Amino acid sequence: MQRLTDSAVVSTLAPIKVAILGAGRGGTALLDLLHQIPSIEIVGISDRDRGAPGLQRARDLHIPVTDRAEHLIGNHGVNLIMDVTGDPTMERFVHMHKRPAADVLSGSASRVLWELVRHESNLQAELFHAEKLAGIGSFAAGIAHDINNPLQLIMGLAENLMDERDVTTIREQAKEIIEAVRRTSAICRDLTQYARRSSVRDDTVVSVNGRLDEALKIARYAASFHDIFVIKHYQAGVEVRGNPDELLHAFVNFITNAVHAMDREGGTLTLTTQQSKETMEVRISDTGCGIQPDTLHQIFEPFFTTKEPGKGTGLGLYNAKTVVNKMHGTISVDSHVGAGTTFTLTFPAVQEGPP
Numbered sequence: 001m002q003r004l005t006d007s008a009v010v011s012t013l014a015p016i017k018v019a020i021l022g023a024g025r026g027g028t029a030l031l032d033l034l035h036q037i038p039s040i041e042i043v044g045i046s047d048r049d050r051g052a053p054g055l056q057r058a059r060d061l062h063i064p065v066t067d068r069a070e071h072l073i074g075n076h077g078v079n080l081i082m083d084v085t086g087d088p089t090m091e092r093f094v095h096m097h098k099r100p101a102a103d104v105l106s107g108s109a110s111r112v113l114w115e116l117v118r119h120e121s122n123l124q125a126e127l128f129h130a131e132k133l134a135g136i137g138s139f140a141a142g143i144a145h146d147i148n149n150p151l152q153l154i155m156g157l158a159e160n161l162m163d164e165r166d167v168t169t170i171r172e173q174a175k176e177i178i179e180a181v182r183r184t185s186a187i188c189r190d191l192t193q194y195a196r197r198s199s200v201r202d203d204t205v206v207s208v209n210g211r212l213d214e215a216l217k218i219a220r221y222a223a224s225f226h227d228i229f230v231i232k233h234y235q236a237g238v239e240v241r242g243n244p245d246e247l248l249h250a251f252v253n254f255i256t257n258a259v260h261a262m263d264r265e266g267g268t269l270t271l272t273t274q275q276s277k278e279t280m281e282v283r284i285s286d287t288g289c290g291i292q293p294d295t296l297h298q299i300f301e302p303f304f305t306t307k308e309p310g311k312g313t314g315l316g317l318y319n320a321k322t323v324v325n326k327m328h329g330t331i332s333v334d335s336h337v338g339a340g341t342t343f344t345l346t347f348p349a350v351q352e353g354p355p
């Protein structure tokens, strides 16, 4: 059995300890970016405004927060102080309180950094959307099949109606036609909703089971579920904090991969959700071809694919990992060639009540 955890790559160098001054949009964006980098440790973030958005974000990430910048600036271990307050008096203040060994990034240098962070997050969003649209291209056969069935039914019923004289039968058949049209428009509605850009609702409490069910519905267009049994082991009411559209897309990617891995001989797709006090776990398990041990470490890399040219972008797992990490979750993979693969996503449990 091959096992891989995406957080298993640990840097051997001591981490760079960073203090962030300012918890507005710039500070929040820096926090979001830097906390994902293993070689950086954020020792704290400060803002005079106790309601600043970055302070709440930091609390969620268990990063110390303060409204007294001098405490952070004078911190012994700090290597780098990043000032994104936009306050022109802060530069002097930092130099008064900082330890000689600490470097400072402020003024236009920190603005440039903030622009880079914003640029990178725009690129990330574009890549995410491009991969989603590329995936939707492969839905064509599934959609055609699902729309064709009700269309055939409508056609048959309409032909019958041409000769039907009995009012009760006419009514019944008209009802069936309406139902068939409703089914067709539901398909179109699901897909147009899925295809649109993700909303920016990053901090929503999301019902995980609902998202998995929705993902199953979407994945049926992308891959043939012929000879595939679906088993759900859902714990009732499990929730996670994040962006519901992005989580849906990540689930679609895991499920589509699982179904593709079973497309030769069929198999079983098992979806499990489980909540404990500290964590919420989602497992997507298949009995498919498995992943070769020598490629296991590459599957989350952008553009890595074992599919034929034109069949896959190789961005599915890369984007799914980006989504999971953004939600402060981790992914581990257990795979056995010829027996199947299980992806386990572990998220922090949603804390009850005001944080």
Ligand SMILES: Nc1ncnc2c1ncn2[C@@H]1O[C@H](COP(=O)(O)OP(=O)(O)OP(=O)(O)O)[C@@H](O)[C@H]1O
Pocket (backbone or CB within 6 Å): 253, 257, 258, 261, 286, 288, 289, 290, 291, 299, 304, 305, 306, 307, 311, 312, 313, 314, 315, 316, 317, 318, 341
């Ligand atoms: N459940 C799985 N079973 C076996 N192999 C898998 C599974 N999930 C992912 N892989 C492997 O990881 C590779 C990368 O997956 P990823 O979703 O990133 O791209 P893709 O599926 O090849 O392309 P796309 O997602 O654009 O269709 C796959 O090509 C496949 O080799």
Ligand SMILES: [Mg+2]
Pocket (backbone or CB within 6 Å): 253, 256, 257, 312, 316, 317
């Ligand atoms: Mg994929």
